[in-house]
Amino acid sequence: MQLVKMLFISIFITLKTLIFIQTHLEYLKIVAKSSKMEFLSDDILYDASAKLPSGIYQGNYFDLGNFDECYNYVNTSEESPVFGKYCLGQMNTEMIHTDVSGKIENISLHSGFCLNSYCSLDDFSKIFYLHNFTEDKCHSKQTQSSILRENVFTIVIIGIVTAVVLSSTLFDMVLSYKGIETRKPIMVIFSALENTKKMFATSNSSDQILCINGIKTISIFWIIFFHEHLVWKEGPLSNRYDLPNFDEVVKNAYIFQALLAVDTFLTVAGMLTTLSMLKKKNINIFTCIIHRYLRLTPVLAIAVLMHSSILRYFGNGPCWNIVESNLIEPCRNNWWMTLLYVQNYLQPTSCCVPQSWYLAVDMHGFIVATIIIALLKKSMRKMVFVTAFITLTGIAVTYFICYGLRSTGKSNTSNIIYDSRRMYYTPTHTRFPPYMIGMLCGLFMKSIQSSRVGKCRLTQVQSFAVWSAAISFLAISTFMSLALSDETTALIALYDAVHRSIWSLGICSIILMCFTHNGGIINKFLSLKIFQVLSKLTYCIYIFHFMIIHLKVASLKTVVHFSIFDLLIDTWGSTVIMIGVAFLASLTFELPIFTLENYVSGCIEDKIIPVFCRKCGRTWKLGIFSRPKTTN
Template identity: 30%
Template sequence: MAKVVTIIFFCGVVLVAAADPKDIGLLKQFQRLKQLRPLGIEFAEHYQNVSGKDLDFNFDTALPREGESMCLADMLLLMQSLSAGNYWAMKMIDSWGSIPSGLLYGNFYDLGNYDECLNINKQISSSHSIQGKYCFLSASLGGVLGIPALDVKPVNIATCFPASCSAAQMEGLVGKLFQQFFGLNSSLSINEATCQTIDGKPWDGLTIFTVVTISLMFSVVTFFTLYDYFLCKNQDELSPLVKAFSARSNSRVLFRIAESKSNPNVIECLHGIRCMSIIWVVYSHVNLYFSTMPNINLAHVYTWVEKPFSNIILHGVFSVDSFFFLGGLLVAMIALRSMDKTKGKLNAPLMYLHRLVRILPVLGMAILIYMKLMPLVSGGPLFYSGYSETKSCEKGWFWTLLFIQNYATTDICLSHSWYLAVDMQLYIISPILLVALYKWGKKAAAVIVLLIVLLSGCLFATMMINHYTFLIKKKSGNDMANHRLYQSTHRHAAPWLIGFLFGYFLHLNRGKKFQLNRLTVWSGWSMCLALFGTSLFALYPASKWGAPALSTLEESLYYTLTRLAWPIALCWIVFACMQGYGGLANSFLSSPLWQPLSRLSYSVYIWHMFIVEVNCKNVRTSTYFSDYTAMLKFWSDFGFTVIMSYVFYLIIEGPLAGFDSLLKTKNKPSVDNVRASSSTKKTTE
C-alpha cells in the first residue's frame, strides 16, 4: 500500500518480542502493576473524600476561569454522587478501561465502554447537565516496569470524565494517582485530540454541499428510474438521457453477460485477471489495516511476517503491475485497431476528455465523501480523528485532482489514488507511442523495448545509490524515500509498456492461430508459474528476523527484475487463454461470472478504503489477529464495498458513462475505441 503504516509497529513488535526481563526486582514491579484494580475504581477511591482545594488544577490565576470552575464543580458532584451510589456516576467510572492483560504479548489497548460513557447525560439544572467525555490515557510503562521495549508503544486506556473538564486537567489528576501508586513519575498523557463527546461537530459548508449533491443525484436517478419503469414500455427506444440516469438501465448494462462469440475483440480472461487483482488489493489492505487495530496479540505479527503466506500480503504491489499491464495492453490493442479504420488518425484531446469525464468526477466526489461523510456514518473509540488523511486532503486535494500527487507531495489525499496519477501520466504519453507504432511499426517497438531497459536501469541505479530497501526488518520508521520511490511513475512504467507492446503484438496477429506442441505449452506454463513464485517468495528466506540481510545489490536486482517478470508471466497467460492453451486457468479466468465485478472494479477500488477504515475504527473491543479472522474481516469489508460501489456506480459512474456516450460521434471511431479501452482499465494499489 502507498503508506507503509505498519513499519513503526513492526519495529516495536521486534523489541517487544526480544524483551526478556529476568531481574527479580522487575518481576516484583510487574506483580505490583497487575495488582492494580480497574483504573476507574482506583481513581474514585483516591478522590472520594476530596474537597475543592484537594482538586488542584494548577490554575494560573488566583480566581479560576469559568471553564475550570465548571470542571471543579462537576468533579465534586461526581464524587458526591459516587458516595451516594447514583447510577449515572457509577456508569462514568464503570466505563473506564484498565491496565490490559497480555502486555508482553502486545495488548496495548483497553477500550473500556465507549457508548456507556458518551450516553451519560445527568441534568443538574435547567441550564446545565453533566455529560460523559471519553478520552484515551496514554502511558509508557517501560520506565515503570524497567522493560524498555514497552516504551516503544504506549498503553492506551479509556477514561471517562465530565465533558466540562479538559484533558490537561484530567491528566494532572490521573498523574497524581500513578505517582502515588508507583512512587515515581511515569510518562502519562491525555491528549484532547483523543477525546469525544456525544455532541457532534456542526456541519460546515462543504459537508452540507456534499450531502446536498449526493441527495440531488439520488433524486435524479430515482426520478428517471421510476420514469423508465412505469412510462417506458419499449426498452429499445429509451432516450439517451433516460439510459444515462435510470438505475434499471445501468443495472442491465452492469450485469449483462457478453458472449465472446458476439464480439471477437473481447479477451475474456482479462475479466478474471482484473477481478483477482482487485480482490488481492482489498485483501492486502484489510490485512495491513487489521494489523494496526487494537489487537490483543500484536506481538503475533512478529512471527506472522516470517510465514510464507504473509508474502502474498506484503507483496501485494504485484497486483498494481497486473493493472498496469492490462491498461497498456488495452490502450494499444483497441486504439491501434481503430486507427487502422481511420488511416492513422487519433484525436488525443478528445481521448483525454473522455478519460477525465469517466475518472475525475468520481475521484472528486470520493475526496468529499471520505473527508466529510465518514464522520457522519461511523464513530467509535478510535474514530476521534475522523478520516486518517483529512489534513492531507485539506492541504493538497488539488494535487490529487491534477494527477500529480505521486510527485508533488508526500501526504497524498486518498493515499491509494497514487495509482491514478501514474496511470494518467502514462495515458497522457500513449498517443505519442500509438502514432509511433502505427507509422514505424517494429522500429518503434524496438525503441519502446529500449525505453523499458532504460527505466529498469533507472530503478536499479536509484536503489543502489540511495541504498533503498523494501524489507521490513531493514526499514526505519521515517523512511519516506522508499515511499516516494514506491509511487514513482518510472518504477511502474515497465509493466505498462510491456502490456502496451503485447497489445501491439496481439494487434498484428489478430485472428491468427499459433500451433504449439505440448512441450512448448508445458514449458510456457512452467516458466509462468516460476516467474510468479519467484516474484512472491524469493525474499522469504531473507525476510526472517534472524536471517542474514540481503545486500543492496541483491535487493535492487530483485525489485528491478520482478517488475519485468510479473507482466511477462501475464503475457503468457493471456496468450495461452486466447490460443486455446489455457486449460483450467482459462476456464476459471474466462468465467462470465467475473464480468459484473470487472465492470465495478474501478468503483470497488475507489471506495474500498472507506469501508476498511470505517470498520477498523468502529470497533468497541480489542480484536484478535490471525489469518482466519483477517479472512472473516475481508469478506465483510469486501461485501459492503461491493454494495457501496454498486450504489455509487448507479448515481455517479453509470450516468457519467451515459454522458460520455453522448460525446461520441460517428466520424470519430478511434476516440470511441480508446475510450472503451480506458473504461475497462481499473485501478488498484
C-alpha cells in the same frame, strides 16, 4: 553464558512488571477517590473508564474502557445537561519488549478514561497524571461537529444525482410498461434499470479477451485482503506481538505480496490502451486525454467529497483518529492534487484517498502510451523500440533508487518507510516498467491478429513450457524476497527493481495463452460470467474499499484478537459490503456519466463542430481539422 543472560533478563522484566503493577494499582486508587469527589457525578463514568489491561506481554496495549457507556452518558439533574467525555490516553512505561529481530522497545499502554464534558484536556492530564492526552482522541456529544458548508454541498450533489437517477428510472419504467422506445436516449442515460442491464450483460465472443475479467477480479480481492490486514494493524489488538511471527512465515507471503496486484492492473491497462489506440485510424492526443480524465474522475470526485466532508459522521470510537488522520485531513488539505492526478509526486504519504496514487500512475502511463502510439503508429518497430527503452530505463532508475534507499536504511531506519513510499513505491517513473510491458504485450497481440494466426495451437510440450515459465515468473516475484533477506544491498536492490517486471511477464504470458486459445481450463475459469460482472465493479471497489475498512476498524469499541481465520471472515464480510457500495456508485455515477460523456462528445463531433467548421472554411473528420482542397 547465554543461559545466565536469559535468566538475568527474565528477572529484570519480572521486577519491572511487579513495580509497574503496584504503581498502577496505587494510581487507580487515587484516581477513584479524586474522580468520585470532584469530577464524577455518577459511578457510570468511573465504570466506563479503563483499568489494568491483561496480556501486556502478548501485545495487549489497550484497555479501551466502555466507549458507548461514556459517550451516551447524560446527567440532566443539573441546570444544563452534563455529558460524558471519553479520552484515550497513552502511558509510556518502563516495561520492555524484545521483538523477533532482537530490537528492544519500551511498552506504551493506551487506556480510555471517562469524565464529564466540562473537564478540559488539562483536567484529564492532572487526574490521570501518568497518561498523555491529545484532543483528537477525545469524544463527547457536547463537542460534536456541526454541519459545515462542504457537508451541505456534498449532500446536495448526491441528492441531485439521486433524484436524476430516480426520475430517469421512473421514465424508463413507464416507457417499458407501455412498450414505447424513446427517441431521446439522453432521458434514460441515468436509468438504474438500463444501467443494471448493462452491468449484468455478459458475452461469449471470441473477439474479446475474457480472461482479463477474472484476472482483474482476483487482483482486486487480493488488494482488499492485504489492506484489511494492513489497517487491522492500526486497531486495538490483544496479541500485537504475534504479528511479526505471522509476517515472517513463508506461507503468509501471498498476503504481503498483494502489492503486485497493482502491477497487474498497470499491465492490463497498458495492454488494453495499446489495443484500443491501434484500432483508431486517427488519434487526437488531447481528445483521448480528456476522455480518460472524464472516465476516471467522476467517481473519484465523489470519494474526495465524501472523505473531506461527511465521512466524519459515519461512526465514532476510541480509535476514530485513524480516520481523521488517514482519510479526512489529507482530503481537506490536498484534494486538488488528487483531482489533477499529481498526488503521487506532491504528497505521496498523505494524499487524498490514499490508494488513489495508482490512478495518477495510470493516468501518466495513459498519456505517455497515447503520445507514443500517436507519433509512431505507422512504424511498429519504432513503437517496440521506444517502449522497450522506457522499460529498461525505468528498471535501471528503480535499481539506483532502491540501492540508495537500502544503503541509507542501514544507518538510518527512522525515515526509511517514508522515503520508500515517496521515492520507490508511488512515483510514476518507478512504476512504468509494468505498464510498458503491458504495451509490448498489446503490440505483440496486434501483430498476431494482423498475421491471422490468432488460433494457433501449441503442442502439449510447448504449452507446458509456457505455463511453467508463467508460474515461475509469478512464484519468483512472490516468494524470492524471503530468500534475499540476508543478501547484499546490491542483490536486494536488483530484486526490488525487476520483480514487478517479472510479475508483469507472468501476467502477460497467461493472457497470451488465453488469447491464442491455449488457455484450457484456466481460460474457462478466468472467463466465467460472474467475473465479467464483477470486473465492471473493480474500479468503484478500488475507490471505496479503503474507506470501508478504515470505518470498520476505527469504530471498534473493544480489543480484538488477531488470527488468519478472523482476517478471512472480516475480509469476506467487507468484500460483500464493498460490492454493494460499488454497485450503487457505478449505477449512479460511473456508468451514467461515462455514457453521457460519449453521447455529448458524439453530438459535438457529429453536429456542432461540422457546422462551425463549414462557417470557418474547414472540415472535421475523426477529430482532425483540415482545410478543404481547392481546385484552380
